[in-house]
Amino acid sequence: MSNEAELRISPVGLDATGHKVLQVVxxxxxxxxxxxxxxxxxxxxxxxxxIVDMDSQQGRSVFPGLSSGQVKLLLGGPPASGRNIVSLAKxxxxxxxRDMLLKICRRMQVQLDxxxxxxxxxxxxxxxxxxxxxxxxxxDLLTILSNARREGSVLALAIDGDELVxxxxxxxxxxxxxxxxxxxxxxxxPEQLAxxxxxxxxxxxxxxxxxxxxxxxxxxxCAVHAEPDRLPAGIGDETPVRLKAWPxxxxxGFRNDYFRIAAALARQPASCAQLVETTxxxxxxxxxxxxxxxxxxxxxxxxxxxxxxxxxxxxxxxATPERRGLLARLAQRLxxxxx
Amino acid sequence: MNGMAQEKIxxxxxxxxxxxxxxxxxxxxxxVRTDVACRxxxxxxxxxxxxxxxxxxxxxxxxxxxxLYGTPGQARFDFMxxxxxxxxxxxxxxINNDHPEPLRQLDFYLDxxxxxxxxxxxxxxxxxxxxxxRARLDDYQARLFERGQVYPVFEIDGRSGDDVRxxxxxxxxxxxx
Numbered sequence: 001m002s003n004e005a006e007l008r009i010s011p012v013g014l015d016a017t018g019h020k021v022l023q024v025v026x027x028x029x030x031x032x033x034x035x036x037x038x039x040x041x042x043x044x045x046x047x048x049x050x051i052v053d054m055d056s057q058q059g060r061s062v063f064p065g066l067s068s069g070q071v072k073l074l075l076g077g078p079p080a081s082g083r084n085i086v087s088l089a090k091x092x093x094x095x096x097x098r099d100m101l102l103k104i105c106r107r108m109q110v111q112l113d114x115x116x117x118x119x120x121x122x123x124x125x126x127x128x129x130x131x132x133x134x135x136x137x138x139x140d141l142l143t144i145l146s147n148a149r150r151e152g153s154v155l156a157l158a159i160d161g162d163e164l165v166x167x168x169x170x171x172x173x174x175x176x177x178x179x180x181x182x183x184x185x186x187x188x189x190p191e192q193l194a195x196x197x198x199x200x201x202x203x204x205x206x207x208x209x210x211x212x213x214x215x216x217x218x219x220x221x222c223a224v225h226a227e228p229d230r231l232p233a234g235i236g237d238e239t240p241v242r243l244k245a246w247p248x249x250x251x252x253g254f255r256n257d258y259f260r261i262a263a264a265l266a267r268q269p270a271s272c273a274q275l276v277e278t279t280x281x282x283x284x285x286x287x288x289x290x291x292x293x294x295x296x297x298x299x300x301x302x303x304x305x306x307x308x309x310x311x312x313x314x315x316x317x318x319a320t321p322e323r324r325g326l327l328a329r330l331a332q333r334l335x336x337x338x339x
Numbered sequence: 340m341n342g343m344a345q346e347k348i349x350x351x352x353x354x355x356x357x358x359x360x361x362x363x364x365x366x367x368x369x370x371v372r373t374d375v376a377c378r379x380x381x382x383x384x385x386x387x388x389x390x391x392x393x394x395x396x397x398x399x400x401x402x403x404x405x406x407l408y409g410t411p412g413q414a415r416f417d418f419m420x421x422x423x424x425x426x427x428x429x430x431x432x433x434i435n436n437d438h439p440e441p442l443r444q445l446d447f448y449l450d451x452x453x454x455x456x457x458x459x460x461x462x463x464x465x466x467x468x469x470x471x472x473r474a475r476l477d478d479y480q481a482r483l484f485e486r487g488q489v490y491p492v493f494e495i496d497g498r499s500g501d502d503v504r505x506x507x508x509x510x511x512x513x514x515x516x
Binding site: 243244245248254259263264265266267279319324327328329331332333334335 | 365401403428477491493504508514
């Protein structure tokens with residue numbers, strides 16, 4: 001398995017016993033079945049497979065925000081069905097979990113290796129045969145770019161065998177090989193998208209003389225273009241998030257709705273639901289902003305108490321209604337979108 | 340100075356950051372400027388500099404005016420800063436990236452105006468980035484992160500009305516949320 005892509009597993013909401021059972025199962029999978037997985041930290045829901053304890057508050061909070069491309073194994077809770085969702089009733093025994101993970105991991109390993117090593121991503125391999133599961137989705141562009149950024153991998157992205165963009169996750173750079181290449185990538189679905197790993201030397205030689213762009217810029221544009229209706233993995237509607245820095249709008253384009261969301265998050269951490277209420281913007285704008293910021297590493301997801309306004313000192317005072325009126329008139333006078 | 344208009348936006352920053360140009364770029368009338376010949380180190384940066392303040396305004400459709408004040412660039416005139424900012428709406432901080440230590444300038448002005456920023460809000464415009472790459476925008480963001488502050492930062496040309504309007508737009512977003 002050493003040449004295979006590593007399967008990352010996120011445990012979400014598992015208690016101490018659940019963690020021990022999972023660790024035993026993963027040890028058995030590695031020692032006896034030859035399947036090696038990386039178990040991520042409890043607060044990192046970015047894994048290829050997310051094991052969610054639906055009887056926990058964290059599990060219920062995180063689950064709605066998981067990506068459609070992630071495989072979800074739900075432990076306990078009410079029966080659930082849907083794309084890439086598998087359920088396992090409690091109590092969870094080692095043998096039952098091992099059998100389930102063995103099926104899931106074998107199927108996912110095939111997909112993962114294919115997505116990383118093949119020019120043309122093959123059709124998604126079917127999930128284990130259960131009534132409630134559908135074929136796992138091919139990774140979308142945002143997932144591919146995010147993974148490249150996180151893992152420092154170097155990729156060639158193509159449509160119908162035509163390589164359009166080279167990405168270097170290690171140097172956080174990309175190069176378009178055709179005019180309008182980025183827009184073409186944004187426009188196609190994951191099933192038409194293909195990627196393959198290339199080496200650094202290949203990247204260097206093929207981008208020599210070309211203008212290199214910032215990978216974060218490509219990620220941001222991709223996230224905005226995708227107009228996602230679901231929050232990134234690990235971030236639920238009620239999960240408070242903190243902004244680490246004001247996004248570099250100079251490079252990434254100006255949007256007044258994003259200014260408002262950034263301003264709200266700069267004041268104090270807030271959840272998606274709170275941001276919709278605070279800014280008066282539609283949920284899609286807020287989800288788009290959170291997705292874009294998360295993609296470029298500007299967001300930190302906090303435990304639920306992080307959103308408690310009494311525990312956070314606002315950076316500045318809120319404007320009075322009279323002052324808001326004045327500022328709105330100023331925005332109008334300067335020909336700015338209503339601030 | 341107590342009679343100084345209350346509806347005002349303050350532009351501050353070191354000598355040569357482009358405060359006068361930025362005010363001129365969005366105001367209704369050319370700024371009243373009090374420039375004199377520079378001496379010493381400042382002369383290497385520009386021939387004249389603002390010793391008291393710049394002033395202009397934007398007239399709103401209801402007849403009110405939003406006044407634009409530029410602070411003296413030199414720290415030796417910092418006694419005026421508190422007077423100028425009193426009852427102000429917010430702060431536009433311009434940093435000259437051509438300065439030998441632009442990030443120290445950032446620290447200096449954020450500290451000097453800390454109380455005003457806490458009461459209102461700030462937006463940071465980095466000028467002359469194409470002239471000197473002493474710091475990238477990411478470096479400014481990193482410095483703010485170290486300070487535990489999340490403030491809007493933009494690369495701008497202080498002579499461009501569009502660029503200055505973007506600064507004001509971000510400031511308004513900060514002030515109205």
